[in-house]
Amino acid sequence: xxEQLPASLxxxxxxxxxxxxxxxxxxxxxxxCNISELAAPFSMSxxxxxxxxxxxxxxxxxxxxxxxxxxxxxxxxxxxxAVDEWLRFYERFWTxxxxxxxxxxxxxxxxxxxxxxxxxxx
Amino acid sequence: xxEQLPASLxxxxxxxxxxxxxxxxxxxxxxxCNISELAAPFSMSxxxxxxxxxxxxxxxxxxxxxxxxxxxxxxxxxxxxAVDEWLRFYERFWTxxxxxxxxxxxxxxxxxxxxxxxxxxx
Numbered sequence: 697x698x699e700q701l702p703a704s705l706x707x708x709x710x711x712x713x714x715x716x717x718x719x720x721x722x723x724x725x726x727x728x729c730n731i732s733e734l735a736a737p738f739s740m741s742x743x744x745x746x747x748x749x750x751x752x753x754x755x756x757x758x759x760x761x762x763x764x765x766x767x768x769x770x771x772x773x774x775x776x777x778a779v780d781e782w783l784r785f786y787e788r789f790w791t792x793x794x795x796x797x798x799x800x801x802x803x804x805x806x807x808x809x810x811x812x813x814x815x816x817x818x
Numbered sequence: 819x820x821e822q823l824p825a826s827l828x829x830x831x832x833x834x835x836x837x838x839x840x841x842x843x844x845x846x847x848x849x850x851c852n853i854s855e856l857a858a859p860f861s862m863s864x865x866x867x868x869x870x871x872x873x874x875x876x877x878x879x880x881x882x883x884x885x886x887x888x889x890x891x892x893x894x895x896x897x898x899x900a901v902d903e904w905l906r907f908y909e910r911f912w913t914x915x916x917x918x919x920x921x922x923x924x925x926x927x928x929x930x931x932x933x934x935x936x937x938x939x940x
Binding site: 714718721 | 827828829831832834835836837840843844847893895896898899901902904905907908909911912915
């Protein structure tokens with residue numbers, strides 16, 4: 697028996713690099729769906745939709761529950777939390793930019809206050 | 819002249835789905851590097867490293883400044899901020915799990931307080 701490997705960031709990012717799979721995740725965020733329901737918004741065969749679900753499943757993003765002939769899918773948030781964790785290291789880069797922009801705007805505001813005749817000028 | 823298309827989430831996720839490229843981004847988080855510096859930690863040719871940098875560049879994650887024969891690379895955080903923005907929608911799924919776990923632990927704590935003889939039992 698082959699044990700399923702724990703989902704890697706590689707697989708999670710690869711699974712998310714497709715707009716159909718991101719749309720499927722969004723659909724699942726509203727609740728469990730079967731494969732036909734996931735395929736419905738796309739002009740896509742059941743087999744093609746099932747293949748996309750398999751990629752999401754292998755990445756650990758979706759859990760599939762087999763009930764008779766129906767495969768019920770649900771969202772699994774843990775790999776998304778792992779992506780979030782990975783991103784946190786880089787947050788300072790984009791917040792630093794926003795802080796710099798904020799400081800610039802505040803400096804401009806102060807300049808306008810010191811030279812009231814500039815008010816209204818753009 | 820072909821205008822560069824704005825980086826898409828597809829391209830950003832695809833670029834991040836490789837451990838070498840994620841390591842390169844991490845190296846760039848410490849400051850600008852040239853291609854040889856980025857290649858150094860991997861047993862990888864200059865050409866192979868340059869190819870990885872090109873993927874990061876096309877995804878908008880890296881900017882390349884050509885100074886004579888040196889290509890200086892720096893990190894561009896905007897696409898990471900876009901990934902963060904995309905993730906925010908799903909945050910409630912993993913925080914909900916943590917909240918549920920927290921509630922469970924608190925309920926167990928209360929049970930222990932109400933039945934002090936249970937204290938110390940695991």
